[in-house]
Each structure stands twice: as structure tokens, then as C-alpha cells.
Amino acid sequence: MRPSSRSVHGPSFGRRPAGQPGDTFGSGYPGPARSRLGLWLRYAAMRAKVRLAYRGDFALHALGDLLVAGIAIVFLVSLFSHIPHIRGWSFPEILFLWGMGEVSTGLFFVLFQGLWALNQQYLLRGEMDRVLLRPLDPYGQIMVDHLNLEDLPIVLLGLAMIGWALPGLPAFSLAQWLLLPLFLLCGVLVLAGTLTLFSCLGFLIHHRGTAIGVVYQASAFNRYPLDIFPRPLQRLLTFVLPFAFIAFFPASWYLGRTEWLLGAAVQPLVGVGLFVGARWLWGRALRRYRSPGS
Amino acid sequence: MLIEAHQLRRTFSSFERRQGLSGAVRDLFRTGGQERVAVEGLDLRVRPGEVVGFIGPNGAGKSTTIKMMTGVLAPSSGTLRVGGLEPHRQRQEHVRRIGVVYGQRTQLWWDLAVIEAFDLLAGIFEVPAAVYRQRLELFDRELGIGPLLRQPVRELSLGQRMRCDLAAALIHAPPLLFLDEPTIGLDVEVKRRIRELVARLNREEGTTVLLTTHDLAEVEALCPRVVLIDHGRILLDGSVGELRERLGGWRRLVVELEGEVDPGALSAALEGLPVTPTLTAGQVELRFRRSELSAPLLIQALSARLPVRDLSVEEEDIEEAVARFYGEQRA
Incomplete structure (x- = not known):
């Protein structure tokens, strides 16, 4: 009975003589990756494939996010159609700043969506156990598991805004062009570092994960010129929740505003330093993980 | 010795939630909680090639012990060495050499097809392609998972999922296998297949197995050595025969x-x-x-x-x- 009932479900696996070439299980496994990076890319590709497989879901999510971003642009356009400047900032300038922020935020959401799942899924429901049983960096696994390609259109939108702003701005130097990707990536790190830092709270206090939600809301300030805010808020956005480093400080250099030059100069340091520090602390906090259901 | 635990202890600070809104608010400002001892001064030595059954009632400290041995939880005090490593401190190195199955929850990615999850795990554990193919054939023969490989994990029945979970834990041929209530809720046939594979790996590959269970038939079928544990203390450590003897006859x-x-x-x-x-x-x-x-x-x-x-x-x-x-x- 057994062999015949098995052949109904698919090819018979047991009968093939050992050593014969051919892919018995139709598995595309190419053997171990040559490097750590290769392995991470393979992992990420697998996740991306799954996300793309839910096409309807993907399209809907992407559309929703674009809509939200689009409303902001409509608001900007209509605002500047009535007034030419806000505190000396012209429409193309705001557009450029906004575009930079959009690119960094979009990339952040593509890569670091896992931070939102940390509390509920990994700490409270205990999926951290699975992550810890694999010989890979736990933080990386969580982020890759929640790789969120749906937000790539936001990045494109941000780039389009930068492109749209360019004709109305003074020409950039070669150095400025070359440094632009660096500033954008370090903007991602500022955001990721800050939120990673706050995500550590989940290891200490059991909560549903609203802390980083609140902090993230505050990051919306990164797309506005800092000097339109009152002093205390400016300090807050520079030293406490350093969201002014995401886009504002670097953008001000591109826009020829020298009073924030120092901010632009140290932005990469702030981004890398904050992220590395937050990751270190996260690793320390992980030691306090208490798997549920002991 | 493959596993050496000495005076191993783990406590949890537990919060008993207060009732009502005012209780919830007061809970917010509470710092330390009550210490609850899950594992209390555990001494255990396991030689390579042994199959050890951990038995005890719910909350006896079995799972906490396993979690410390797998490196998921840090011990509160005492020493623990598995294969010469400190599981929690040298976790990544340690987990390469162990396989872990939880009966209660899957370790596979919910939305991947089984074979995709296996491929990914083989990559993570750096299994050579030829070895991987052999393992898959072994698992198909012993567990009959061939027809399941293309299905997404979320669509598997409990019995199917557990067979795939066991296979996943064994892809990298770990010399040490932890099974935490692996056959809970499974039918007789699936239980038998799982036990047979575990027994075979122990016999042929010398795999050391640590098993927790409520099912004493499982212990009798698989484990020459039984460790009876309660309140995180070992009450008895011996053969199934000795267990019978000590328990009274x-x-x-x-x-x-x-x-x-x-x-x-x-x-x-x-x-x-x-x-x-x-x-x-x-x-x-x-x-x-x-x-x-x-x-x-x-x-x-x-x-x-x-x-x-x-x-x-x-x-x-x-x-x-x-x-x-x-x-x-x-x-």
C-alpha cells in the first residue's frame, strides 16, 4: 500500500539510486554561501520573494504609503502657491529637504520594520527563541525577517522630490553630489539608531511596543527647517532625539546655509555612532531576554 | 562529559499584576518583583551518546533547564558547560552543534514553503549540498516528509509540522539534540516515526539526546536514563528500572x-x-x-x-x- 499511496502525492523519492546526478527534491540549494554577506543576501532574497508572492497585499500596502506621502506633497504645493517663502525657505528648498527625509525614512522602513515586531512577536510571544537558536546575529535576523520592500516606492518618491527641487536650487559641487548618498544612508542610521535605542526598553519593561511608535512620530519633524521651531524644540531635535541630523543638517549645506555646517559635518559620525552604540546596547539588553512559558 | 551543570540556578522576577486601572498604574512604577526560582542548584552530567529523559510535572523547571542548555536563557548562577562551551556566552558557536525541537511552537518560517525553509537553514548552518541531499532523503524515508516539501508551513497539520520541525532541527547533523515535548498532541503513528528516527540517530550517528516529556511511554521507549525533576531540583537520576524500583514496585x-x-x-x-x-x-x-x-x-x-x-x-x-x-x- 505505502509506495503506491506515496506516488499519488508526487515523485517517489526513495527509489532513485544514490549518487545519481539530478535534483531529487527540486531544491535549489546551491550549497553553503561563500561569505557571511552572501548568506545574508540569500536570506533577504528569500524573504523578498515571499513578500512579492502576496502581490495584492504588496500593491495595496505600497499604494497606501504613497498616498500618505502624496498628500503631504499636495499640502506643500498648495501652501507655497499662496506664500513664496516660509521664514526665508523657498518651495524648492523645502522640497529638497523633504525629499531627503523621505528617502531616508523610506529606506529605514524597508530595512528596519522588524523593530515594530520586536516586542509583540519576539519578546512577548517568544519567537526570540527561534532567532537565538541560529548561528546568526539576532538583530539582523529580525530585520531580515521583516524586510519590507513595499516601502521602496517611498524612496523613489523622495528621489523624485529631490529631482523636482534641483532646477530651483543653485548647482551642487561634485563633492556634494558624491556625498549625497552618504548623507542619505547616515540619515537612515540616525533614525534606526534612535529607534533601536528605544526598542531596548522592551527587554526591561513588558509592554506592547508603543514606545518606539511615539518616538517615531516625533521623527516627522526631520522634514521641516529647524529654525521655524522654538528654541527648546530645536535643542530637543539636535541633542535628545537627534532627528535634525536625518535630513535637515545635511540639506542645509546643499542649500548654502552655513549656520548649520557643523551639523552637516558631523552627521555621518552621529549616524554611525548612534547606530553602533544602540546595537551594542541592544545586544546587552538581549541578555535579559526571558523566554515566555518556562 | 558533553554536558556538565554544576549548581545551576535560574530565577525569574515575577510580577503579579494588580487588578483594575489603579492597579495597572501602580504596576507601572513598581521596580523589582518577587523572585521565583525555576531551577534550583541543578547538578547534571551527560556523556556523549546518552539519551536522557527529563520528566516532571508542569512548572518543574524542565523547559528552563533546556533553555539554559541551548543558550537561549542565561543562568542566574552556577556553571554550565556543553561541549566545552558556555552556551549563553558562546551562543553562536554553540548552536551550530545542537538541534532543538519545541513541541509547542514551530521554528520554521510561517510563510515559507518547507523546502525553502530547509534550504535557508542549510545555508545558515553551512551544510554541503551533497550532505544536504542525503539528509533530505533520510528524512523522507524515516518521516515521510517528501510530499510536504512544497507546502507552506502555515498549511501543515500539527503532525506534519512536527515532522518537518524535527527534520529542520537535524539538517546540520547536530551531535546533540534537545527535544522539548516533541510528541505532544500527536497521533500514535507520528509519535512512532519520530521516536524511531531519534533512536536511529542515537544508534547510528551517536547523537546525544535530551528529551522532556509528560509521556512516560516515550521515556520507556527511548531513554535508558531518566532524570526526575521538580521545583528545579533533581529528585531521581537513574535507569527506567531504577525509577520503577525507587517509585515503589x-x-x-x-x-x-x-x-x-x-x-x-x-x-x-x-x-x-x-x-x-x-x-x-x-x-x-x-x-x-x-x-x-x-x-x-x-x-x-x-x-x-x-x-x-x-x-x-x-x-x-x-x-x-x-x-x-x-x-x-x-x-
């Missing part, structure tokens, strides 16, 4: 009598015998230890004085024995 003689039982005649019949009688309607149940009293002698004494209609002798099964043992220890 109790027997039960059930006697059916003609007509009403006469308590006077009964106590006269049992005069001087090490046995405790329980009277029920028309029946007498007598518990005694095999080492202290032989069944024929007891039957003889009874039938001399009482009108016996029928009788049967039963061995106390191990499950009851363990439950009683815990009762005594806690009392």
Missing part, C-alpha cells in the same frame, strides 16, 4: 467477594500483613509492595477467611507512580 490486588464485606473478617485475614485495604461496594482493593509481600501468600490468607469470587493483580503503572511520588515529595 507497588502492586494492587482487587478482590471481589460474595455478598457484603465483613470488615472484622477482613482485618482478621490481613492480620500482620504489610498491606493497606480500601473497601468499595463488594470489592476490596489491597495495595502492597512486591518486595514486602508475595501475591500468592496474600491471596491464600484472604481466601482462607473470606468468600472470594474473583481477583486480579495489577502493577501500578509508572505514570501513577510518578504522580504519587511527587505527592509524597511535596507533602
Whole structure:
């Protein structure tokens, strides 16, 4: 009975003589990756494939996010159609700043969506156990598991805004062009570092994960010129929740505003330093993980 | 020694949530909580190639012990070495050499097809392609997972999922396997297949196995060595035979009598015998230890004085024995 009932479900696996070439299980496994990076890319590709497989879901999510971003642009356009400047900032300038922020935020959401799942899924429901049983960096696994390609259109939108702003701005130097990707990536790190830092709270206090939600809301300030805010808020956005480093400080250099030059100069340091520090602390906090259901 | 635990201890600070809104607000500002001891001074040594069954009631500390040995939880104090490594500190190196199966939850990615999850795990554990293919063939033969490979994990039944989970934990041929209630809720056939594969890996590859379970039949089928644990302490460490011995070797003689039982005649019949009688309607149940009293002698004494209609002798099964043992220890 057994062999015949098995052949109904698919090819018979047991009968093939050992050593014969051919892919018995139709598995595309190419053997171990040559490097750590290769392995991470393979992992990420697998996740991306799954996300793309839910096409309807993907399209809907992407559309929703674009809509939200689009409303902001409509608001900007209509605002500047009535007034030419806000505190000396012209429409193309705001557009450029906004575009930079959009690119960094979009990339952040593509890569670091896992931070939102940390509390509920990994700490409270205990999926951290699975992550810890694999010989890979736990933080990386969580982020890759929640790789969120749906937000790539936001990045494109941000780039389009930068492109749209360019004709109305003074020409950039070669150095400025070359440094632009660096500033954008370090903007991602500022955001990721800050939120990673706050995500550590989940290891200490059991909560549903609203802390980083609140902090993230505050990051919306990164797309506005800092000097339109009152002093205390400016300090807050520079030293406490350093969201002014995401886009504002670097953008001000591109826009020829020298009073924030120092901010632009140290932005990469702030981004890398904050992220590395937050990751270190996260690793320390992980030691306090208490798997549920002991 | 593959596993060496010395005075291993793990505590949790537990919060008992206060009731109502004001309680919730006060909870916010509470710092330390009550210390709850999950594992208390555990000493355990496991040699390579052993199959050890961890048994004990819920909350005995079995899972916490396993979680420390797999590196998921840090011990509060004491020392723990597995294969010469400190699991929690050298976690990534350590987990390459172990396989872990939780009966309660899957370790596979919910939305991947089984084969995709296997491919990814093989990559993560750096399994050579040829070895990987051999493993898949072995798992298909032993667990019949071939037809499941293309299905997404979320669509598998519990029995299918557990077979795939076991296979996933074994892809990298770990020399040490942890099974935390692996057959909970499974049907007889799936249980048998899982046990057979585990026994075979132990026999042929020398895989060391640490198993926690409530199912004593499983322990009897798989584990030459049993560790009985409660409140995080080891109560007994020995063979299944020793376990039976220590748990008493109790027997039960059930006697059916003609007509009403006469308590006077009964106590006269049992005069001087090490046995405790329980009277029920028309029946007498007598518990005694095999080492202290032989069944024929007891039957003889009874039938001399009482009108016996029928009788049967039963061995106390191990499950009851363990439950009683815990009762005594806690009392």
C-alpha cells in the first residue's frame, strides 16, 4: 500500500539510486554561501520573494504609503502657491529637504520594520527563541525577517522630490553630489539608531511596543527647517532625539546655509555612532531576554 | 562529559499584576518583583551518546533547564558547560552543534514553503549540498516528509509540522539534540516515526539526546536514563528500572467477594500483613509492595477467611507512580 499511496502525492523519492546526478527534491540549494554577506543576501532574497508572492497585499500596502506621502506633497504645493517663502525657505528648498527625509525614512522602513515586531512577536510571544537558536546575529535576523520592500516606492518618491527641487536650487559641487548618498544612508542610521535605542526598553519593561511608535512620530519633524521651531524644540531635535541630523543638517549645506555646517559635518559620525552604540546596547539588553512559558 | 551543570540556578522576577486601572498604574512604577526560582542548584552530567529523559510535572523547571542548555536563557548562577562551551556566552558557536525541537511552537518560517525553509537553514548552518541531499532523503524515508516539501508551513497539520520541525532541527547533523515535548498532541503513528528516527540517530550517528516529556511511554521507549525533576531540583537520576524500583514496585490486588464485606473478617485475614485495604461496594482493593509481600501468600490468607469470587493483580503503572511520588515529595 505505502509506495503506491506515496506516488499519488508526487515523485517517489526513495527509489532513485544514490549518487545519481539530478535534483531529487527540486531544491535549489546551491550549497553553503561563500561569505557571511552572501548568506545574508540569500536570506533577504528569500524573504523578498515571499513578500512579492502576496502581490495584492504588496500593491495595496505600497499604494497606501504613497498616498500618505502624496498628500503631504499636495499640502506643500498648495501652501507655497499662496506664500513664496516660509521664514526665508523657498518651495524648492523645502522640497529638497523633504525629499531627503523621505528617502531616508523610506529606506529605514524597508530595512528596519522588524523593530515594530520586536516586542509583540519576539519578546512577548517568544519567537526570540527561534532567532537565538541560529548561528546568526539576532538583530539582523529580525530585520531580515521583516524586510519590507513595499516601502521602496517611498524612496523613489523622495528621489523624485529631490529631482523636482534641483532646477530651483543653485548647482551642487561634485563633492556634494558624491556625498549625497552618504548623507542619505547616515540619515537612515540616525533614525534606526534612535529607534533601536528605544526598542531596548522592551527587554526591561513588558509592554506592547508603543514606545518606539511615539518616538517615531516625533521623527516627522526631520522634514521641516529647524529654525521655524522654538528654541527648546530645536535643542530637543539636535541633542535628545537627534532627528535634525536625518535630513535637515545635511540639506542645509546643499542649500548654502552655513549656520548649520557643523551639523552637516558631523552627521555621518552621529549616524554611525548612534547606530553602533544602540546595537551594542541592544545586544546587552538581549541578555535579559526571558523566554515566555518556562 | 558533553554536558556538565554544576549548581545551576535560574530565577525569574515575577510580577503579579494588580487588578483594575489603579492597579495597572501602580504596576507601572513598581521596580523589582518577587523572585521565583525555576531551577534550583541543578547538578547534571551527560556523556556523549546518552539519551536522557527529563520528566516532571508542569512548572518543574524542565523547559528552563533546556533553555539554559541551548543558550537561549542565561543562568542566574552556577556553571554550565556543553561541549566545552558556555552556551549563553558562546551562543553562536554553540548552536551550530545542537538541534532543538519545541513541541509547542514551530521554528520554521510561517510563510515559507518547507523546502525553502530547509534550504535557508542549510545555508545558515553551512551544510554541503551533497550532505544536504542525503539528509533530505533520510528524512523522507524515516518521516515521510517528501510530499510536504512544497507546502507552506502555515498549511501543515500539527503532525506534519512536527515532522518537518524535527527534520529542520537535524539538517546540520547536530551531535546533540534537545527535544522539548516533541510528541505532544500527536497521533500514535507520528509519535512512532519520530521516536524511531531519534533512536536511529542515537544508534547510528551517536547523537546525544535530551528529551522532556509528560509521556512516560516515550521515556520507556527511548531513554535508558531518566532524570526526575521538580521545583528545579533533581529528585531521581537513574535507569527506567531504577525509577520503577525507587517509585515503589507497588502492586494492587482487587478482590471481589460474595455478598457484603465483613470488615472484622477482613482485618482478621490481613492480620500482620504489610498491606493497606480500601473497601468499595463488594470489592476490596489491597495495595502492597512486591518486595514486602508475595501475591500468592496474600491471596491464600484472604481466601482462607473470606468468600472470594474473583481477583486480579495489577502493577501500578509508572505514570501513577510518578504522580504519587511527587505527592509524597511535596507533602
